[in-house]
Amino acid sequence: MQLIKLCDFRQPFSLNDVGCGYGALLAFLAKRHRGAKVDYLGTDLSQAMIDQAKPSPRPSMRSQFVVTGDIPRVADYSVASGIFNVKLNQPTVRWTLFIQQTLAGMHAASRLGFAVxxxxxxxxxxQAIPELYRVSPDVWASHCERQFGAKVELIEGYGMREFTLLVRR
Structure with missing residues (x-):
């Protein structure tokens, strides 16, 4: 999982998982980072997804799930996986505004940085599929550098036709 390369697992940290779905990231953290001390908050728009989410079985990982479109707390890090990929029939201008607003919210809710x-x-x-949002990495990397004065690390070439941005303050 490329997104969590942002996190420093040597010390306790808090993490917002924006668009967490059923909480797969929490399960991944519990399995791969057993001793990590993480205060996890998963948020999603879908009550059905949150209903499927399970708290971490690890005592070192405090977890909570909330149905919301906002990020209700400031944490050390925030991550979002795949939430910008499917735009359906939204006009690109509107989708771009949604991404800008979401990134600004993640920046505001992250003390150390965020990843998307x-x-x-x-x-x-x-074949291009109009319902999917595909973009060159430089578009959002340069946006984050300009808008947030952030240091942006680009990760690509990891076996999927996608890329990850690690945005650090």
Missing amino acids: NFLAPPGPDM
């Missing part, structure tokens, strides 16, 4: 991923542009052998 996007689908990369289609390759030459791929």
